[in-house]
Amino acid sequence: MPAQSVKFYQVGSRAVGNRLLDAELRTEQSSAERRNSITSGHRACQGCGEALGARYVLDTAERVTGGRLVTVNATGCLEVFSTPYPESAWQVPWLHSLFANTASVASGVAAALEAQGRTDVRVLAQGGDGGTVDIGFACLSGMFERGDDVLFVCYDNEAYMNTGVQRSGATPAYARTATTEAVGPIPGSRPGQGKDLPRIAMAHEIPYVATATVAELRDLEAKVERAMSMRGPRYLHVLVPCPLGWGSAPAETVHLARLAQRSGLFPVFEAEHGEVTSVLPIRDRIPVEEYLRPQRRYAHLFADPPRTDLIERIQQIADRNVARYHLDPHEIPHEEGA
Amino acid sequence: MDTPFAITLGPGSSSVNRTGTWRTERPVYVDRLPPCNQACPAGENVQGWLYTAEEGDYQTAWRQLVAANPLPAVMGRVCYHPCETACNRAQLDHAVGINSVEEFLGDEAIRRGWVLPTPAPDTGKRVLVVGAGPSGLSAAYQLCLLGHHVEIRDSAARPGGMMRYAIPTFRLPRYVLDAEIDRILALGIDFRPNTPVEDLTAEHGFDAVFLAVGAQLAHRAYVPAAQSARILDALDLLGDTAAGQRPQLGRTVAVYGGGNTAMDAARTARRLGAEEAIIVYRRTRERMPANDIEVTDALEEGVRMKWLATVKHADVGVLTIERMELDEHGVPQPTGELEELQADSLVLALGQDVDHTLVDTLPGVRVEGGVVQVDEHMMTGHPGVFAGGDMVPSARSVTVAIGHGAAAARNIDAWLRGTVATPEPEREAATFERLNTWYYSDAPETVRPRLDAARRVSDFAEVTGKLDADTALYEARRCMSCGNCFGCDNCYGVCPDNAIVKVPTGHGYAIDLDYCKGCALCVTECPAGAIDMIPEPD
Ligand SMILES: Cc1cc2nc3c(=O)[nH]c(=O)nc-3n(C[C@H](O)[C@H](O)[C@H](O)COP(=O)(O)OP(=O)(O)OC[C@H]3O[C@@H](n4cnc5c(N)ncnc54)[C@H](O)[C@@H]3O)c2cc1C
Ligand SMILES: Cc1ncc(C[n+]2csc(CCOP(=O)(O)OP(=O)(O)O)c2C)c(N)n1
Ligand code: SF4
Ligand code: SF4
Ligand code: SF4
Ligand SMILES: [Mg+2]
Numbered sequence: 001m002p003a004q005s006v007k008f009y010q011v012g013s014r015a016v017g018n019r020l021l022d023a024e025l026r027t028e029q030s031s032a033e034r035r036n037s038i039t040s041g042h043r044a045c046q047g048c049g050e051a052l053g054a055r056y057v058l059d060t061a062e063r064v065t066g067g068r069l070v071t072v073n074a075t076g077c078l079e080v081f082s083t084p085y086p087e088s089a090w091q092v093p094w095l096h097s098l099f100a101n102t103a104s105v106a107s108g109v110a111a112a113l114e115a116q117g118r119t120d121v122r123v124l125a126q127g128g129d130g131g132t133v134d135i136g137f138a139c140l141s142g143m144f145e146r147g148d149d150v151l152f153v154c155y156d157n158e159a160y161m162n163t164g165v166q167r168s169g170a171t172p173a174y175a176r177t178a179t180t181e182a183v184g185p186i187p188g189s190r191p192g193q194g195k196d197l198p199r200i201a202m203a204h205e206i207p208y209v210a211t212a213t214v215a216e217l218r219d220l221e222a223k224v225e226r227a228m229s230m231r232g233p234r235y236l237h238v239l240v241p242c243p244l245g246w247g248s249a250p251a252e253t254v255h256l257a258r259l260a261q262r263s264g265l266f267p268v269f270e271a272e273h274g275e276v277t278s279v280l281p282i283r284d285r286i287p288v289e290e291y292l293r294p295q296r297r298y299a300h301l302f303a304d305p306p307r308t309d310l311i312e313r314i315q316q317i318a319d320r321n322v323a324r325y326h327l328d329p330h331e332i333p334h335e336e337g338a
Numbered sequence: 339m340d341t342p343f344a345i346t347l348g349p350g351s352s353s354v355n356r357t358g359t360w361r362t363e364r365p366v367y368v369d370r371l372p373p374c375n376q377a378c379p380a381g382e383n384v385q386g387w388l389y390t391a392e393e394g395d396y397q398t399a400w401r402q403l404v405a406a407n408p409l410p411a412v413m414g415r416v417c418y419h420p421c422e423t424a425c426n427r428a429q430l431d432h433a434v435g436i437n438s439v440e441e442f443l444g445d446e447a448i449r450r451g452w453v454l455p456t457p458a459p460d461t462g463k464r465v466l467v468v469g470a471g472p473s474g475l476s477a478a479y480q481l482c483l484l485g486h487h488v489e490i491r492d493s494a495a496r497p498g499g500m501m502r503y504a505i506p507t508f509r510l511p512r513y514v515l516d517a518e519i520d521r522i523l524a525l526g527i528d529f530r531p532n533t534p535v536e537d538l539t540a541e542h543g544f545d546a547v548f549l550a551v552g553a554q555l556a557h558r559a560y561v562p563a564a565q566s567a568r569i570l571d572a573l574d575l576l577g578d579t580a581a582g583q584r585p586q587l588g589r590t591v592a593v594y595g596g597g598n599t600a601m602d603a604a605r606t607a608r609r610l611g612a613e614e615a616i617i618v619y620r621r622t623r624e625r626m627p628a629n630d631i632e633v634t635d636a637l638e639e640g641v642r643m644k645w646l647a648t649v650k651h652a653d654v655g656v657l658t659i660e661r662m663e664l665d666e667h668g669v670p671q672p673t674g675e676l677e678e679l680q681a682d683s684l685v686l687a688l689g690q691d692v693d694h695t696l697v698d699t700l701p702g703v704r705v706e707g708g709v710v711q712v713d714e715h716m717m718t719g720h721p722g723v724f725a726g727g728d729m730v731p732s733a734r735s736v737t738v739a740i741g742h743g744a745a746a747a748r749n750i751d752a753w754l755r756g757t758v759a760t761p762e763p764e765r766e767a768a769t770f771e772r773l774n775t776w777y778y779s780d781a782p783e784t785v786r787p788r789l790d791a792a793r794r795v796s797d798f799a800e801v802t803g804k805l806d807a808d809t810a811l812y813e814a815r816r817c818m819s820c821g822n823c824f825g826c827d828n829c830y831g832v833c834p835d836n837a838i839v840k841v842p843t844g845h846g847y848a849i850d851l852d853y854c855k856g857c858a859l860c861v862t863e864c865p866a867g868a869i870d871m872i873p874e875p876d
Contacts, residue, residue, distance in 0.1 A: 014776065014777045015828050016828045016830065017828075018826055019825035019826075020815070027827075029827070029831040030830065030831060036836050039353055041352035041354060041356070041853060042352050042355075042357075042835070043355065044835075046360065047855075047859050049834075051835070055834070055836070086350045087351065087352040087354060088350070088351065089351075089352035249858075250855075251858035251861060252862065253859055254832055254859060255862055
């Protein structure tokens with residue numbers, strides 16, 4: 001008899017659900033009982049990755065905490081599109097104060113709950129990349145450094161989207177934004193590190209730091225679950241493509257997040273107490289060009305003549321990530337001190 | 339409004355905001371036509387029964403399968419599986435082993451004694467089917483299920499046509515054939531063996547007739563031969579061998595022809611003890627009509643090929659062969675170069691012709707190119723007389739014959755009701771480009787084991803092995819369900835507006851048009867390409 005294991009489910013574990021899997025092995029998002037933490041009627045753009053990412057994160061957090069969860073939200077698209085007076089899309093306890101102070105407000109909520117002896121109620125803070133890596137940075141670093149019991153989630157769409165696509169510290173090199181026009185010898189956002197917040201968070205040696213994208217749902221849900229199983233400051237950085245700011249088709253949101261990961265430009269990994277503990281290996285790596293080309297924010301790289309030199313620079317960034325996080329599954333582990 | 343201390347705004351739900359009004363296009367679930375279904379000559383819903391088999395519900399899968407084709411165990415052995423040639427998965431890694439899963443289901447049914455559906459109540463109509471080959475059996479089966487009384491007459495002693503009297507047992511064991519045919523006849527079909535129909539004008543008492551007499555006359559080419567040279571027809575050789583005889587062929591056998599019959603004859607000759615079996619064919623391998631698998635099988639079993647050669651003369655123990663050359667049109671031309679080939683016997687496998695004498699007296703029936711002409715309803719020029727299988731223009735395979743039988747049955751049924759069968763509505767193709775293959779696991783095909791070539795020629799044991807339940811399940815699950823929802827929940831998961839809801843009916847999902855903004859994320863992320871975007875109706 002030809003030998004073949006039966007443990008094969010047609011779409012493996014990559015799809016949201018699978019009728020051939022036992023219910024407990026499916027994702028939270030496949031469940032008809034999922035929380036829908038953000039309900040319909042919100043005013044996010046068509047195909048908004050942030051609306052999707054926030055539902056993915058919060059529905060799992062709701063499940064693993066048994067609904068005992070308070071959320072705090074920075075100013076930004078997520079807050080604006082979900083709560084135009086008198087409507088709210090939130091089906092979870094939700095607070096908003098300012099653009100900059102989300103981490104501090106969350107620290108305060110956690111402290112208040114602790115003072116009341118209600119440590120079963122957990123706190124989750126969330127914000128955009130601007131609110132996280134730029135204006136909210138000091139509050140966040142303080143929250144890390146004090147050891148407050150909060151999971152902070154950054155929905156990274158790589159610019160200040162809500163106010164019309166201005167550059168943030170998380171905007172990638174050469175991307176056009178309203179404040180970094182595609183003109184001159186170095187068009188778009190200035191090349192350089194920007195602020196690599198997952199690594200900055202790791203430098204605080206907090207219990208848990210992880211990155212994820214809206215294209216790898218199982219991975220994302222597992223990370224939320226892992227984060228919520230721990231206490232102390234935790235940080236989750238989720239890549240959420242923005243059709244408006246990236247100049248991409250609304251239908252391509254998940255696909256682009258996948259290409260970002262497959263190109264190596266967005267490394268997906270987990271770290272505990274400052275050490276990387278696992279990475280999502282790249283299955284079927286692609287050149288960065290495949291990821292950049294469908295986005296209008298990079299259109300100037302593909303003009304006539306194309307800026308192959310800059311595309312090459314971006315490729316080098318991807319290569320560096322692949323080497324740093326050992327993202328290539330075929331990589332031969334090098335021997336220390338050999 | 340009563341609000342708590344320090345709270346000035348009363349919350350209302352965003353669900354009052356019907357974002358569906360933003361939409362200019364809307365998603366709709368579709369059932370596209372997968373290429374496997376499209377390619378199956380028997381009209382099977384391949385994707386449909388694979389879908390059920392994926393769940394391990396083999397009996398239901400078999401029921402879906404036999405709705406179109408009552409001979410799955412036979413199919414699994416003799417069908418040339420054009421479905422696999424068309425399968426989209428071939429563009430990803432390797433085609434789904436549809437044929438091997440079909441064989442597995444067919445064998446399971448025989449082993450477990452699953453029964454065919456119960457025929458509809460008697461309509462009082464009587465149909466005569468002439469010929470109990472695959473085409474006649476298929477038509478009889480479908481007509482019987484529709485409640486018509488069916489009588490099959492066959493000139494042979496047993497039903498099956500070429501499946502019994504030509505296809506070698508090492509490809510199709512007869513217990514399999516018997517089991518599937520008996521199951522059909524047991525539905526209440528009146529089968530009359532040894533009853534040739536010679537003059538149709540003499541047949542009364544039937545409301546319609548289906549002719550399926552096949553192409554059973556061996557095509558004769560004139561080969562000048564010495565009186566005592568041993569020359570025989572492939573069909574006789576195959577028929578006698580299948581019936582358990584061992585025709586004497588000698589040590590070296592030449593088989594003249596390049597079709598499947600030639601391959602079967604040469605492979606049979608090897609099993610009958612011929613040390614050498616040589617196929618003599620006037621063109622090249624690329625131009626051989628034989629199926630590639632069969633040529634490979636023959637070569638593996640030590641059959642030799644002599645391309646670009648014709649038999650000029652047959653003598654006792656030796657043939658005179660003329661070398662041919664292909665001209666610029668690919669037509670073989672004689673070169674005048676002769677050589678000798680040792681051969682104790684010469685088997686002629688030069689094709690089969692239709693014996694159409696039984697329609698020659700029937701007014702209106704047209705015979706062209708040696709085959710009986712039918713219209714798009716499978717009806718001959720004589721009202722109420724239908725025909726199918728090898729006797730009409732056809733690719734001449736068991737599967738095509740079965741498809742003809744089923745199509746004829748549909749049309750005969752309509753004819754008996756005084757209506758015209760409406761063709762199935764056209765479905766758009768489920769092309770490979772519409773799939774999002776990222777989601778499918780890497781899964782190499784399962785190959786059915788095969789007997790060693792050396793073991794094969796020692797007897798008539800079946801050459802190709804079977805899948806077991808586990809491998810059949812695995813192979814079924816390799817199917818990507820092209821163009822048809824298979825319940826992966828991707829659309830439900832990726833909608834940023836929660837506008838896809840789970841419902842107990844249909845595909846299990848519905849679009850909530852109050853909130854769908856028309857982003858088409860669900861369309862892009864559907865692995866199977868089972869959602870279309872259509873313009874918003876005004
Ligand atoms: C050697 C060989 C190998 C083949 N291998 C394959 C294969 O692997 N796969 C495949 O798909 N196809 C194969 N074929 C082709 C396939 O067998 C035929 O296409 C198929 O059987 C045609 O079905 P049919 O019902 O039209 O006719 P047939 O199978 O020829 O059946 C016709 C029936 O009509 C009966 N009959 C004839 N005249 C009368 C009459 N006047 N009155 C009453 N009854 C009559 C005959 O006895 C016979 O039972 C093979 C053919 C040959 C010769
Ligand atoms: C102190 C302060 N400065 C500026 C603003 C205006 N503002 C509101 S949202 C926003 C951008 C938010 O960007 P980001 O945090 O990346 O979230 P996104 O909208 O991209 O999701 C800005 C600049 C503000 N609300 N408060
Ligand atoms: S601007 Fe971008 S982040 Fe904001 S709602 Fe639109 S798609 Fe979402
Ligand atoms: S993958 Fe499945 S549905 Fe698609 S062509 Fe192949 S067998 Fe048919
Ligand atoms: S993903 Fe949701 S909003 Fe977008 S087209 Fe599909 S149903 Fe509509
Ligand atoms: Mg942003």
